[in-house]
Amino acid sequence: MEKEKVEAKVKKTIAKVLEKTESEISSDSNFIFDLGADSMQSLQLIAGFEEEFDIEMDEDEALEIQSVKDAVEFIAGIVNK
Amino acid sequence: MRNLNQKEIKKLKMQNCFAENWSKIQVDEEFNVKYVNNVRFYGNIRIGKLNNTVKYSDGLEKHSMIRNADIFNCAIGDNVFISNVKSLSNYRIEDQVIIENVGQLFVEGKSIFGNGYEIEILNEGGGRELKIFDKLTAQIAYMLVLYRHDEKLVRSIEKMIDKYVENEKSEIGTIGKNSKILNTNKITNVKIGSNTIISNVTELFNGTVISNSSAPTIIGNGVIAKNFIIHSGSKIDDNVIIDGCFIGQSVKLGKQYSAENSAFFANCEGFHGEACSIFAGPYTVTHHKSTLLIAGLFSFFNAGSGTNQSNHMYKLGPLHQGIIERGSKTGSFSYMLWPSRVGAFTAVIGKHYSNFDTTDFPFSYINEVNGKSILTPAMNLLSVGTTRDSEKWPNRDKRTDSNKLDLINFELFNPYTIGKVFNGYNKLLEFVEKTDKKVSYVNHNGVKIPRLLLKTTSKYYRLAIDIFIGQSVLKKLDKINLSNFVEAKELFDEDVNFDSWFDMSGLIISTRSSEELQLKIKNNEIKNIDELSYEFNKIFNNYSKEGWKWTLGLIEKYLGIDPKNITADNLINIIEKWKKSSLKLNKMVGKDATKEFNIITKIGFGIDGDEDAKDADFEAVRGTYEGNKFVIQLKEKALEIEEIAEKIMGLIG
Numbered sequence: 001m002e003k004e005k006v007e008a009k010v011k012k013t014i015a016k017v018l019e020k021t022e023s024e025i026s027s028d029s030n031f032i033f034d035l036g037a038d039s040m041q042s043l044q045l046i047a048g049f050e051e052e053f054d055i056e057m058d059e060d061e062a063l064e065i066q067s068v069k070d071a072v073e074f075i076a077g078i079v080n081k
Numbered sequence: 082m083r084n085l086n087q088k089e090i091k092k093l094k095m096q097n098c099f100a101e102n103w104s105k106i107q108v109d110e111e112f113n114v115k116y117v118n119n120v121r122f123y124g125n126i127r128i129g130k131l132n133n134t135v136k137y138s139d140g141l142e143k144h145s146m147i148r149n150a151d152i153f154n155c156a157i158g159d160n161v162f163i164s165n166v167k168s169l170s171n172y173r174i175e176d177q178v179i180i181e182n183v184g185q186l187f188v189e190g191k192s193i194f195g196n197g198y199e200i201e202i203l204n205e206g207g208g209r210e211l212k213i214f215d216k217l218t219a220q221i222a223y224m225l226v227l228y229r230h231d232e233k234l235v236r237s238i239e240k241m242i243d244k245y246v247e248n249e250k251s252e253i254g255t256i257g258k259n260s261k262i263l264n265t266n267k268i269t270n271v272k273i274g275s276n277t278i279i280s281n282v283t284e285l286f287n288g289t290v291i292s293n294s295s296a297p298t299i300i301g302n303g304v305i306a307k308n309f310i311i312h313s314g315s316k317i318d319d320n321v322i323i324d325g326c327f328i329g330q331s332v333k334l335g336k337q338y339s340a341e342n343s344a345f346f347a348n349c350e351g352f353h354g355e356a357c358s359i360f361a362g363p364y365t366v367t368h369h370k371s372t373l374l375i376a377g378l379f380s381f382f383n384a385g386s387g388t389n390q391s392n393h394m395y396k397l398g399p400l401h402q403g404i405i406e407r408g409s410k411t412g413s414f415s416y417m418l419w420p421s422r423v424g425a426f427t428a429v430i431g432k433h434y435s436n437f438d439t440t441d442f443p444f445s446y447i448n449e450v451n452g453k454s455i456l457t458p459a460m461n462l463l464s465v466g467t468t469r470d471s472e473k474w475p476n477r478d479k480r481t482d483s484n485k486l487d488l489i490n491f492e493l494f495n496p497y498t499i500g501k502v503f504n505g506y507n508k509l510l511e512f513v514e515k516t517d518k519k520v521s522y523v524n525h526n527g528v529k530i531p532r533l534l535l536k537t538t539s540k541y542y543r544l545a546i547d548i549f550i551g552q553s554v555l556k557k558l559d560k561i562n563l564s565n566f567v568e569a570k571e572l573f574d575e576d577v578n579f580d581s582w583f584d585m586s587g588l589i590i591s592t593r594s595s596e597e598l599q600l601k602i603k604n605n606e607i608k609n610i611d612e613l614s615y616e617f618n619k620i621f622n623n624y625s626k627e628g629w630k631w632t633l634g635l636i637e638k639y640l641g642i643d644p645k646n647i648t649a650d651n652l653i654n655i656i657e658k659w660k661k662s663s664l665k666l667n668k669m670v671g672k673d674a675t676k677e678f679n680i681i682t683k684i685g686f687g688i689d690g691d692e693d694a695k696d697a698d699f700e701a702v703r704g705t706y707e708g709n710k711f712v713i714q715l716k717e718k719a720l721e722i723e724e725i726a727e728k729i730m731g732l733i734g
Contacts, residue, residue, distance in 0.1 A: 033680065039460070043460065043537060044533050047537040050537065051518075059665055060668040063463075063672050
C-alpha cells in the first residue's frame with residue numbers, strides 16, 4: 001500500500017477516535033501534544049489502526065507510536081511486508 | 082509490702098499528705114517517705130520503691146516521686162513519677178511510669194476498656210455491627226462484617242469475642258511499664274499498655290491502647306478518642322477526633338482527621354479528612370483535605386484529595402455500601418455513587434453517577450467522559466505507578482511488633498488478581514465475538530467499554546497471565562536444585578484446583594480454605610479467638626502450596642496442558658512466554674515512566690529562563706530518566722529476566 005494511502009487512513013482513524021476534523025491533523029501532529037490525546041485515547045488509536053488496517057501491532061512497539069508520521073511508518077512497514 | 086509506721090505517717094502529714102485511712106496504705110520495704118508530697122490518698126493504696134530516676138522522652142531525668150495528687154484505690158509500681166494529677170483512681174500503675182499534669186485519670190465502675198464495643202461499620206444504618214476488641218484482626222473483622230448471610234458463623238465468632246471481653250472487664254485499669262502520660266485533660270476507663278506516650282491529649286474515653294517496647298504507641302496533641310482500641314506502633318496525633326474506632330497496628334492518624342464507626346487495619350494512614358463507617362483494610366491511605374470515605378470496604382487504597390462517595394440515593398435509610406478492591410486509587414475530586422464495586426488495582430478518575438461493578442476487570446482505568454463512566458481494561462497494568470506501589474508496600478510495613486495481627490500477602494500477581502484477570506480476559510474475548518463493529522461502546526455492569534479496546538486490552542491481560550504462570554513456575558523451580566526436566570516434572574504431579582481466590586482484607590485466600598474454616602467455626606471446632614487466629618495463620622502459611630495448586634489449574638484451563646503430563650517443550654514454552662511478556666511489560670512500564678520526564682512535566686520549570694534553563698532546572702530537581710532509580714531497576718530487571726530464562730531453558734532442554 002502506498003504511504004499516501006496509509007497516511008489518509010491513519011488520519012481518518014485519528015479523526016474518528018479523537019473526534020477531530022481531518023484538516024486539524026497534519027503529518028507532523030503528535031497525538032498528545034498537538035491533538036490532545038490522553039493515554040487512554042492513545043490506546044484507542046492503536047486499536048483503531050489495528051482494526052482499520054486489519055493488522056496486529058506488537059503491544060510494546062505500538063506504544064512507541066506518538067505521531068502521525070510514526071504511525072504511517074510503522075503501519076506501512078507491516079502492510080507492505 | 083508493709084504498712085506505714087507512725088514515724089512515716091507523721092512525716093507524710095508534715096509533707097502535706099492526707100489519707101482517708103492510713104492503714105489502707107501499703108508500701109514497699111524500701112519505701113522512702115521523702116519523695117511523697119502534698120498527696121491525698123483514698124481507699125486501698127500500694128506504693129513501690131521510690132529510689133531511682135525516671136527518664137523523659139527528651140532524655141531529661143527526674144527522681145521518682147509522688148506529689149500534688151489525689152489518688153484513689155491505686156497500686157503503684159516502682160520508681161514512678163506522679164506529679165500534678167487532680168484525680169487518679171482505680172489503676173494499677175506499673176514501674177517507671179510518668180504521670181504529670183493530668184486532670185482526671187480514672188476507671189469508673191466495671192469497664193470493658195473499649196472491648197466488645199459495637200461499631201456500625203460499612204453500613205451507617207447498622208446491620209454489619211463489628212464488636213471491636215484488642216485481638217481483632219483484619220481477617221476476623223472481614224468474616225464478621227461481610228458474612229452476615231451466615232448467621233451461625235457470625236454468632237459463633239461473636240460468642241468467642243464475648244467470652245474474651247468478659248474476661249477483660251475490670252474495675253481496675255492498667256498503665257503499663259515505662260508509659261508516659263503528660264499534660265492531658267481527661268482519661269476515663271482506658272487501659273494503657275507499656276511504653277505508651279500520651280501527651281497533650283484532650284480526652285480519652287473507654288478504650289484500650291496496646292503498646293510495647295518494640296512498638297510503642299503515641300497519642301498526641303489535642304486528640305479526642307472515645308470507644309476505641311488503638312494498637313501497637315500507632316500514632317494518633319494533632320487534633321484527631323475518633324469515636325467508635327478500631328485502630329490497627331502501626332496506623333497513623335493526624336492533622337485533624339476525624340473518624341467514626343470505622344476500623345483501620347495495619348499501616349493505614351489518615352490525615353485531614355473524614356471517615357464514616359469504613360472498613361479500611363491494610364494500607365488504606367488518605368492524606369488530603371476534603372476527602373470523605375464513607376460506607377466503604379477498602380484494601381491498599383489510596384484516596385486522592387477531595388475523594389468522595391455518596392450513599393444518599395436511599396429512601397428507606399442509608400443502606401448502600403461500596404467496595405474498592407485491593408490496590409485501587411481515586412484521582413483528585415473523584416466521586417462515586419454507592420453502591421459500586423471497583424475492581425482491583427483500578428484508577429478511578431472523575432465523577433461517576435452510575436452504580437457500577439468492575440470486579441472482573443482489574444488493573445483498569447475508570448474515567449468520566451461526558452457524564453458516562455468509561456472503563457479502559459488493563460490500562461493500569463502498564464502504569465509505572467502500579468509496579469512502584471506493589472514494590473513499595475512490603476518495604477513500608479511499619480509494624481515492629483513481634484506479633485503481627487493482620488495477615489498480609491503482598492504479591493501483585495497472585496491467584497486472586499490473576500483469577501480476576503482471567504475472567505476479564507475471557508469476557509473481553511466474548512465481547513469481541515458478540516459485538517458489532519458499528520457499536521462504539523459495550524455496556525457492562527454500569528460502565529462503558531470502548532469496543533475498539535476489547536481486543537487490544539485482552540492482549541495486556543494475556544501478558545499478565547503469562548507472567549504469573551512463568552513466575553510461579555520459576556519460584557517453584559528455584560526451591561529445588563534443578564538439574565534436568567525429570568526433576569521439574571515432579572513439581573507438576575500435584576493436586577490441581579481452580580477455585581476462586583479473594584482478598585480477605587490483606588490475606589489472599591481461596592474460597593475453599595475460607596469455607597473450610599467457616600465450617601470449623603460453626604461446628605465449634607474452634608473454641609476461642611487465639612485458636613481462630615492460629616487457623617488463619619495456618620492458611621497464611623499454606624499460601625504458596627495452595628497457590629501452586631491453583632497455578633496448575635490455570636495451566637490446565639488457560640494453556641490446555643495437563644500438568645501431570647507436562648513435557649519439556651511445554652515447560653520451555655511457558656518460560657519463553659514469561660520471558661517475552663515480562664520484557665514487554667517491563668518496556669511498557671519504562672515507556673510510561675518516560676512521561677514523567679516529557680515536555681509537559683517540565684511546565685513551570687526554569688521559571689524565568691529559556692529552554693536550557695527549563696531542562697537544567699528540571700534535571701536539578703527531578704533528575705534524568707536514565708539516572709532515575711526506578712528506571713535503572715527496570716533495566717536491571719530486563720537483564721535478569723533474560724539470564725534466568727536462558728539458564729532454566731538450558732537445564733530443561
